[in-house]
Amino acid sequence: MTIPLLDLVAQYRDIQPEIDDAVRGVLERGAFILGPNVEAFEREIASYLGVSHAVAVASGTDALILALRACGIGPGCEVIVPAYTFFATAEAVSHCGATPVLADIDPRTCCLDVADVVRRVTVRTRAVVPVHLYGHPVDMAPLLEMARERGVKVIEDNAQAIGAEYMGRKTGSLGDVGCLSFYPTKNLGAYGDGGMIVTHDAAVADTVRKLRSHGWRTKYRPEILGWNSRLDELQAAILRVKLRHLDSWNAQRRQIALRYGALLSDADVGLPWEAPYARHVYHLYVLRTKKRAAVQRHLTELGIASGIYYPLPLHSVELYRGLGDGPGSFAEAERAAEETLAIPLYPELRDEEVGVVASAISEALED
Ligand SMILES: *Cc1c(COP(=O)(O)O)cnc(C)c1O
Secondary structure, three states, rough: OOOOOOOHHHHHHHHHHHHHHHHHHHHHHHHOOOOOOHHHHHHHHHHHHHHEEEEEOOOOHHHHHHHHHHOOOOOEEEEEEEEEOOOOOHHHHHOOOEEEEEEEEEOOOEEHHHHHHHHHHOOOOEEEOOOOOOHHOOOOHHHHHHHHHHOOEEEEOOOOOOOOOOOEEEEOOOOEEEEEEEEOOOOOOOOOEEEEEEEEOHHHHHHHHHEEEEEEOOOOEOOOOOOOOEEEHHHHHHHHHHEEEEEEEHHHHHHHHHHHHHHHOOOOOOOOOOOOOOOOOOOEEEEOOOOOOHHHHHHHOOOEOEEEOOOOOOOHHHHHHHHHOOOOOOHHHHHHHHHHEEEEOOOOOOOOHHHHHHHHHHHHHHH
């Protein structure tokens, strides 16, 4: 038996008739870029997240770049990002000509430590990008309060957390702008690349609409220097089908997480924490252990996949060495990079497979 980290083919088989119909509909209509499915999908996401505007773009990375640009971030601005995240969070800041400033993480959630953010704020700080890592929300209330007091924009990187909640409200809808990714492995994944920005701010939405399509509202009349960053009809049609299943998939993810938690409660391993303010959607189920290499080796021998998200904190990535002061600069991010291990969790994972994975982990930790 082999158990992958996720199984997109199994998911397709479960919803094949709906997907095939949606794809055929697009092919028969013959409109492929920013058509009726994209518009409908934007409305459906806006309503799902409880925001007034949604603008689809070509990827989650583009969503971050265009959101930052629409918030006026450029050269001379500092933008605070977590030291432990996917590289794109900081990359987007650099692409705007601004300077990423790192802050450490809370070891319980691996999300931004808001107290450390406050310490890193300067007169040049224009934005902060909380990343709802692994599907768990950042503690937004104190972050939003600080941002309001200082006039700092809050741009949520919600790539991993669609459907997650902070105090009963959907992540992505809490700050000035939320950014989504529909990369195939995300909780709501396309069969290709895709992304979206969501916001309550009509002006930001309007600017992103221009930026994603050559800076124009009316064809051939650019108002600002833009881009080509659009979602296509096929992906939108597929994502509309999948959005209808998202809540039930996220519920299944939570069920599996609960099962892992029960099976591993006696093992000497750090389990994911769900804060009292949070509804976690377990994009990844991430353990913490000092014996990571041994656990991973044992799982591999048994045909069980596992993954490290992420092996390096940003200030250890060659390109971003300058953002830290060597080892010890962001102690919790560094520790997380050494101890985190994601194990298989996806809605189609069967109970007996969950049992097999949990036993393998317990065995590895006993040696
Ligand atoms: C996936 C991801 C992105 C980028 O999304 P793409 O669609 O792959 O460009 C950004 N931030 C985080 C935290 C992500 O997980």
